[in-house]
Amino acid sequence: MSPDSLVLGATGFVGRALVAELLRQGRTVAAAVRRSDGPLRAWLAGQGVDTGGLTVVTADITRPGLGIEGLPDVRDVYNCAARYAFGLDLAEARAANVTGALNAARWTAGRRAPRRLVHLSGYRVSARDDDGARLGAYEATKREGDAAVRALAAELGLPLTVANPSTIAGPGQYIGLASVVADLWNGRLPLAPGGPRTFVPVVELEYFARFLAALPEDPGTAGGAYWVLDEDTPELPGLLRLLAGHTGVRAPRGHVPVGLLRALPRALTGADPETLPFLSEERYPTGPAHLFAEFHGLTPPPVERVLRDWADHLVATRFGAVPAPDVPHGFHDVAGARTWMAGDRTRPAHVLLPGAPLTTDSWARVAHRLEGAFLTADLPGLGRSGAAGTSADAWLDALLAPLDRPVLTAHASACAPALRYARRHPERIGGLVLVAPPFLVRAPAVPRRAAPERLAAALGVPRDEAVETAAALLRRPGAFRRATAAVRAANRAPEASRRALAALDLPVTVVTGGSDAPPPGGNVRIVTVPGGGHCPHLTAPEAVARTLDEAAGTSARRP
Structure with a gap:
């Protein structure tokens, strides 16, 4: 079937979300890509989208005719292609932003019966900028392209609708406001940029895709422009307080005016001059977009939830450096500590605790080999979790209280709190697995300059994404000190831990790296992973996963 819609920029952040939405609605879609269609099809498959109505074409918006031949039956063109x-x-x-936009308009006008060109512009295209701010290349060309497309559409008699979104929040958005969130997360934002009424609005990605998909369906939108943003977005200081509270970091304690940011050297402020015009108190003409959305039954999700979910994604991916986990993940409150978790929070067969300085990411290779569901969490003050106002024991009590007798597995410095929990509540877990417990062999010290290669060498593991993440998180304020303290505490009093282990009345498995001293007898099973070193879950994940599944099987047979 010949496509009825063309999406330019189909592999981009907005474009691929729009392709998915159109396909879900049963539309036939031509997705324009510059090179291979593999990444787009893989992403759509990961979203569970039926691609039966998809045609992929190669295109270059900087060329007249876009480099696309055919597609005479396309009636709706969405220009999501831009250099942002x-x-x-x-x-x-x-x-891209001017010549490409004009080429898209001319190509649309050449179709057999064009219904609509939907052009994506930006919410600042009508900004006053009466403070003399100089625009960067991105914003200047977006404004130029907006005016040029409007003029050409009028000349050609082409039905045009302009969508002016604010910052689009969702998985894959790593620029703009995301850079401010990165500074907040990394402790580099003692003062909020702008003033107390600075307004940097957001709109949720999937809502915006539904909004775009509906525009050509309504004849009344031809010739219109729609500012699409959530006016309930908190003003920037409140937005930063919201995200600081969600992620467990300190919020800015004041603000610095834009004029001062502009006057001071960039080397001192760290502020990109091109971002400063976006730090405005201006409000925008959102009335037509609200009326359109209400008429078509489009309701944006609560903006505070959007911001929290986006922050979870940004932190999970290290702001775009690594892929997001393919299981539920994010921050949750546990005994007053903002706790980073990944996996099944309701009925996990396994709970996996990482040892400092590693994080939940270190369990990924094992977790995805397990037969049962899993939950992994960073201990308070370690990894991505915020510092707690309570003890690790109280935190672990709260974490495990709602769960149904999972096998509790801990690595290195996490073994001591896991062992104490097993002594207090043996009836609440199906078994205990201790991986490289420090009472058998001392945990290695955390290198002071935790470059990934130094950290990998200290732990005796290959440099991989888990090590990269751990090294990056150790550079956050206070992280090295807290990780070092956790390792030192774990290495103290090994005999007390060994006696506690021997006294447990539940199945215990100890996984060693092949050179550890033997633990005491009793109800303890020893699993040796030859060459596993201090981190067998990283060096031999298949063997460790088998051991955990066996422990879960033993748990299921317990009365």
Whole structure:
């Protein structure tokens, strides 16, 4: 079937979400990509989207005719193609944001019966900028392209609708406001940029995709422009307080005016001059978008939930450095501590605790080999979790209280709190697995300059994403000190831990790396992983996963 819609920029953040939405609605879609369609099809498959109505074409918006032949039955064209970045060369930005936009308009006008060109612009295209701010290449060319497309559409008699979104929040958005969130997370934001009424609005990605998909269906939107943003977005200081509370970091304690940021050297403030015009108190003409959304039954999700979910994604991916986990993940409150978790929070067969300085990411290779569901969490003050106002024992009590007798597995410094929990509540867990417990062999010290290669060498593991993440998180304020304290505490009083282990009346498995001293007897099973070193779950994940599944099987047979 010949496609009725063309999405330009189909592999981009907005474009692929729009392709998915159109396909879900039963539309036939031509997705324009510059190179291979593999990443787009893989992403759509991961979203569970039926691609039976998808055609993929190669295109270059900087070329007249877009490099696309055929597709005469396309009636709706969505131009999601643009260069969205700061620090662009002006010619590079204009080629996509001006020339490319005009080429898209001419191509649409050449269709047999074009119904609509939907052009994505930006919410700042009508901004006053009466403070003399100089625009960067991105914003300048977006404004130029907006005016040029409007003029050309009028000349050609082309039905045009312009969508002006604010910051689009969702998985895959790593620029703009995301850079401010990164500074907040990494302790580099003692003062909020702008003033107490600075307004940097957001709109949720899937809602925006539904909004775009509906525009050509309504004849009344031809010739219109729609500012799509959530006016309930907190003003920037409140937005930062919300995210600081959610992620367990300190919120800015004041603000610094934009004029001062502009006057001071960038080396001192760290502020990109191109972002400063976005730090505005201005409000926007959202009335037509609200009326359209209400008429078509489109309701945006609560903005505070959108911001929290987006923050979870940003932190999970290290702001775009690594892929997001393919299981539920995010921050949750546990005994007053903002706790990072990944996995099944309701009925996990396994609870996996990482030892400092590693994080939940270190369990990924094991977790995805397990037969049962799993939950992994960073202990308070370690990894991505915020510092707790309570003890690790109280935190673990709260974490495990709602669960149904999972096998509790801990690595290195996490073994001591896991062992204490097993002594207090043996009836609440199906078994205990201790991986490289420090009472058998001392945990290695955390290197002071935790570059990934130094950390990998200290732990005796290959440099991988888990090590990269741990090293990056150790650079956050106070992280090295807390990780070092956890390792030192774990290495103290090994005999007390060994006696506690021998006294337990439940199945216990100890996984060693092949050179550890033997633990005491009793109800303890020893599993040796030759060459496993201090981190057998990283060096031999298959063997460790088998051991955990066996422990879960033993748990299921217990009365």
